[in-house]
Amino acid sequence: MPLGLLYLAAILEKNNYRPKIFDCLISPQSKVIVGDDKITHGLPDDIILETIKKENPRVVGITNPFTAQIENAIHIADLVKQVDKRIITVMGGPHVSVQSQELLRENKSIDIGVWGEGEYTFLELIKKIDKELPINDIANITYRDETRGVIKNESRGFIKNLDELVYPAYHLIDLEKYFDLLKRGLGPRPIIRQRSISMITSRGCPYNCIFCSIHLHMGKLFRAHSADYVIHHIKYVVDKYRVKHISFEDDNFTFDIDRCKKILKGIIDNQIKITWDTPNGVRADRLDEELIILMKKSGCLELIFGIESGSQKTLDEIIDKKLKLENVINAIKLCQKYRIKTKAFFVIGFPGETKEDILKTKNFSLELYKKYKIESGLLIATPLFGTRLYRVCKSKGYLIKEPDPRMLSIATQADGHGLIKTEEFDPAYLKKVAIDAVRIQARIRFKEKLLNPRNYLSGFKFVVFHPLKTFKHLKEKIF
Numbered sequence: 001m002p003l004g005l006l007y008l009a010a011i012l013e014k015n016n017y018r019p020k021i022f023d024c025l026i027s028p029q030s031k032v033i034v035g036d037d038k039i040t041h042g043l044p045d046d047i048i049l050e051t052i053k054k055e056n057p058r059v060v061g062i063t064n065p066f067t068a069q070i071e072n073a074i075h076i077a078d079l080v081k082q083v084d085k086r087i088i089t090v091m092g093g094p095h096v097s098v099q100s101q102e103l104l105r106e107n108k109s110i111d112i113g114v115w116g117e118g119e120y121t122f123l124e125l126i127k128k129i130d131k132e133l134p135i136n137d138i139a140n141i142t143y144r145d146e147t148r149g150v151i152k153n154e155s156r157g158f159i160k161n162l163d164e165l166v167y168p169a170y171h172l173i174d175l176e177k178y179f180d181l182l183k184r185g186l187g188p189r190p191i192i193r194q195r196s197i198s199m200i201t202s203r204g205c206p207y208n209c210i211f212c213s214i215h216l217h218m219g220k221l222f223r224a225h226s227a228d229y230v231i232h233h234i235k236y237v238v239d240k241y242r243v244k245h246i247s248f249e250d251d252n253f254t255f256d257i258d259r260c261k262k263i264l265k266g267i268i269d270n271q272i273k274i275t276w277d278t279p280n281g282v283r284a285d286r287l288d289e290e291l292i293i294l295m296k297k298s299g300c301l302e303l304i305f306g307i308e309s310g311s312q313k314t315l316d317e318i319i320d321k322k323l324k325l326e327n328v329i330n331a332i333k334l335c336q337k338y339r340i341k342t343k344a345f346f347v348i349g350f351p352g353e354t355k356e357d358i359l360k361t362k363n364f365s366l367e368l369y370k371k372y373k374i375e376s377g378l379l380i381a382t383p384l385f386g387t388r389l390y391r392v393c394k395s396k397g398y399l400i401k402e403p404d405p406r407m408l409s410i411a412t413q414a415d416g417h418g419l420i421k422t423e424e425f426d427p428a429y430l431k432k433v434a435i436d437a438v439r440i441q442a443r444i445r446f447k448e449k450l451l452n453p454r455n456y457l458s459g460f461k462f463v464v465f466h467p468l469k470t471f472k473h474l475k476e477k478i479f
Helices: 003-014 045-055 067-083 095-104 119-130 176-184 214-218 226-240 257-269 289-300 311-320 325-337 355-374 388-396 405-413 426-453 452-466 467-477
Strands: 031-034 039-042 057-065 089-092 112-114 141-145 148-154 198-200 245-248 275-282 300-308 339-346 375-380
Touching: 003 057, 003 119, 045 067, 057 067, 057 176, 067 089, 067 095, 067 405, 089 095, 089 119, 095 112, 095 141, 095 148, 095 214, 112 119, 112 148, 148 452, 176 198, 198 226, 226 257, 257 289, 289 300, 300 311, 300 325, 311 355, 325 339, 325 355, 339 355, 339 426, 355 426, 375 426
Parallel strands: 057 089, 089 112, 198 245, 245 275, 275 300, 300 339, 339 375
Antiparallel strands: 031 039, 112 141, 141 148
């Protein structure tokens, strides 16, 4: 669901505006559109044009959650201007936060970019537009001036007290349609549960991993909703929308261990019947046994650890993760003790890594699977715009070519193709290592199923009823 839009709409409603959300994913005419070079889940252009004409808006805000999808956001702005050039188009999201000036210079259909946190910036912008006042003094925007060109204003800083924000305006979209998609097995996350929503309880990250761009959008200062706010928010969505599962999308859900414990105790004490997971991952060194026990009691289905590397040298000297592998093992053992399913993220292919470092990561991931059944894949390091990784690769000439959004989209996928080539490795080598790790895990699982068929009855039913799909899977993943 478009969580960013729901937050913006909520603060506008609080200030007596009446926004509407046009959600292209769940409109009645939404469908999968197969093009020559891409597949899109959304609406055809004629429906979008027809809707804009019908609504006749003064301002259209466009969200762009990922650089990889910026082309779609630009296309929407183009369609808006086709209907009426006087409609003001405003775009927000991480990509705008990193490249707002370039975006506006290259795309005349985008009038204003909102970067960083958008709630107060967008509200101030709407107030100025409503009163036909100049917008040149609004912080956190980039705009086009007729005489001076594209101007990027100063920053307003980040929201210190997140409890000031009202709950997302869930009522402006049809949540039942999202729940229906989940029933049919369509969802954005590996854990698919009926009546599931995403929730963000904190913003910002005090760590400094080389590949991450979150600082440019949400800052380095960790800011969080109070435990009471989060508990009331959870009760609200459970009581009003009958939510059964929550994916906590925080970058650092467990960073403040005491706050996390208070949230989980609140779920338990209030007897809130939910399950939950952490799809963005948690740090293995921000856990203790009491927290793990509370996680289990409060409905945790799965924790994902952002480990990144099996080489301590890579973690310390290249990624700057500030994480010790011994703490990873300790956290995994605690999860095993209390039967919490765990997975892991690993990344290979950083400038400065040797083949030995890369193989250490591969072998560590396989060791975790053999000993603890920790599923993982090896993602290939991607130089996202604005990151230290991008700057290092650019300065040292390690980019195979200057990336564009489409290339980044492919590179960030689990089976993607890397963009970095150093004296030690190239994209083909990295992909070979990543595929090999997946196949070894798959072979181990396959052997376990043969030796312990009773534990995998559902899998064997799938084999019986879908032999061709099974053969294709075995061919791709194992052989």
